[in-house]
Each structure stands twice: as C-alpha cells, then as structure tokens.
Amino acid sequence: MYQKQIEQLIVLQEVDDEILELTSEIEQAPKELTDLEEQMGEFEERRTQIDEKMSILKEQKKKLSFEIEEDAGKIKKSKNKLMLVGNTKEYHAMMREMDSLEKLNRMRDDEQEAVREELVRQDEATQALNDEMSGVQEQYDALKTTLDERLDKANKKLETLVRKRKKACKAVPPPILGRYEFIRERMEHPVIVPVSEGVCAGCNIMIPPQAYNDLQKGQQILSCPNCQRLIYWQAHVQPAAEQQ
Ligand SMILES: [Zn+2]
Structure with missing residues (x-):
C-alpha cells in the first residue's frame, strides 16, 4: 500500500511537471508569433526612416546638379563676353565673378560627392535590412503554419496527461x-x-x-x-x- 502510494505520487509529480511544461508551451507559442510581428513592425519603421533620408539626399543631389549646371552656364557666358570687354576694370570684375562661381561649383562638387557616398551607404543599409526582414518573414510564415499543428498536438497530449493524473490521484489517499x-x-x-x-x-x-x-x-x-x-x-x- 505505502509503496504503491509513493510510486503514484512520483508519477503524479512527473505528470504535473509535464503538464506545466506543456501549458507554458501552449501559452508561449502564440507569443512567439507576436514577438516576430513586433520585430517586423520595427523593421518597417527603420525602413521608412531610411527611405525618408534617401529622398532628402536625392533631392539635395538634384538641387546641386541644377546649381552647378546653372553656374557653369554663367561662367561660359562670361568667358564669351570677356573677349568683348574693353576696359580693364570691367575685365577684372568679370574675372573675379567667374573665379567665385568656379570656386562655388568646386564646393558643390565636393558636396555632391559626399551626398553620393551617403546614398551608397543608405542603399547598403536598405539591402541589409531587407535581408533581415525576409529572414524574419520566413521564420514568421513557418511558425504560423506549424503553430496550429503544434497546439493541436500539445492539447491532445495534455488530455492524455490529465487522464493519467486522475488515475494517479485515485491511488493516493x-x-x-x-x-x-x-x-x-x-x-x-x-x-x-x-x-x-x-x-x-x-x-x-x-x-x-x-x-x-x-x-x-x-x-x-x-x-x-x-x-x-x-x-x-x-x-x-x-x-x-x-x-x-
Ligand atoms: Zn527537506
């Protein structure tokens, strides 16, 4: 009698541990899915930020190109006019203006180069983010398809354990x-x-x-x-x- 009771108490404990583990698995499983959803939401946010940055950079690049072209046109016009200038004072003034325009355009060139480099970096960041996102998406899809299966299996096992538990309980006073x-x-x-x-x-x-x-x-x-x-x-x- 005593021996049997002890044995059944040990069985009961094993069953209860299994039930506990299973219950937490059943509770945990949908949470894994929400965690991944949250992660994807964060990714989307980061991508929106990168996209915003990129569009600002592209706008900047366009503006610089326009300004460079515009001033290059002015310089060209001045060069043509230079031949026709008779007085030295006017000649020097035009030279100075051309110089400052050229200097400005060199600065714009540098700036444009920096913008170009930054665009490449943001492009790489987008690529890395896309890779990460598709990895998580895959994980999510796989989890979602197996989740119902897993829950079904866990619930069935739980039923068996509950029956086993009842049986063990009967043997204990x-x-x-x-x-x-x-x-x-x-x-x-x-x-x-x-x-x-x-x-x-x-x-x-x-x-x-x-x-x-x-x-x-x-x-x-x-x-x-x-x-x-x-x-x-x-x-x-x-x-x-x-x-x-
Ligand atoms: Zn003790």
Whole structure:
C-alpha cells in the first residue's frame, strides 16, 4: 500500500511537471508569433526612416546638379563676353565673378560627392535590412503554419496527461493528495523528494535520526521536518541506487 502510494505520487509529480511544461508551451507559442510581428513592425519603421533620408539626399543631389549646371552656364557666358570687354576694370570684375562661381561649383562638387557616398551607404543599409526582414518573414510564415499543428498536438497530449493524473490521484489517499497540492501551490518544485543517507533531496538537510527510522519502515507518508516536502526513502523506490 505505502509503496504503491509513493510510486503514484512520483508519477503524479512527473505528470504535473509535464503538464506545466506543456501549458507554458501552449501559452508561449502564440507569443512567439507576436514577438516576430513586433520585430517586423520595427523593421518597417527603420525602413521608412531610411527611405525618408534617401529622398532628402536625392533631392539635395538634384538641387546641386541644377546649381552647378546653372553656374557653369554663367561662367561660359562670361568667358564669351570677356573677349568683348574693353576696359580693364570691367575685365577684372568679370574675372573675379567667374573665379567665385568656379570656386562655388568646386564646393558643390565636393558636396555632391559626399551626398553620393551617403546614398551608397543608405542603399547598403536598405539591402541589409531587407535581408533581415525576409529572414524574419520566413521564420514568421513557418511558425504560423506549424503553430496550429503544434497546439493541436500539445492539447491532445495534455488530455492524455490529465487522464493519467486522475488515475494517479485515485491511488493516493485524499489527505496526502491534499498535502501534495498544498505544497505544489506554495513551494518550489519538486514536491516529493527522495531521502538518501538521511539527507532530504529537496533542501539538502539531514533529517533527524528518528524521522529517518520511521521513513525506512515505510508505513506512512512523511514530510521533511525542514522543508515540509513529502519524502520517501530512496531505497524503497531505487534499491540499486542506495547500495552504490
Ligand atoms: Zn527537506
């Protein structure tokens, strides 16, 4: 009787651990999907930012091209007129104006080069982001298609476990079952632990010799005086392990 109760309590604990794991898997699975959705939302945001930056840069590039062309036209016109100028003062003034226009255009060239380089960098960033996004999208699609399957399987297994649990519960007297549930709800797992060489595996503390003697008699289910977990003598369940 005692032996059978201990065995069933151990089964119960195993089943409960499995149920716990399964339940958290069932709860967790849809969350994985939402996490990926969030990640994709962040990617979209980053892409919008890059796109905005790119359109500003392109606008800047266009403006610079226009200005360069415009001033180059002015310079060309001035050069043609230069031949016709009779007075030195006017000639120098025109030369100065051409110089400053040329200088301006050289600066614009440099600026345009910097814009071009920045555009290349943003292009690369877009490419990297696209790669990352398609990776996450793939992950998302795969997860979504398997999610229902996984949940179905988990739920079926859960049903089996619940049946197994009921069966194990029947073999345990209600007061002990009550103690088991009480401990399970309030303490860190496990609930039922072996005692080997007088030491409780739950709290690693030596139980008093009298309690150890009672435990070895195997007549009633005891609790560890220190941590209150249900205890059993290791040798009752695994005789070989105790001898080692
Ligand atoms: Zn203990």
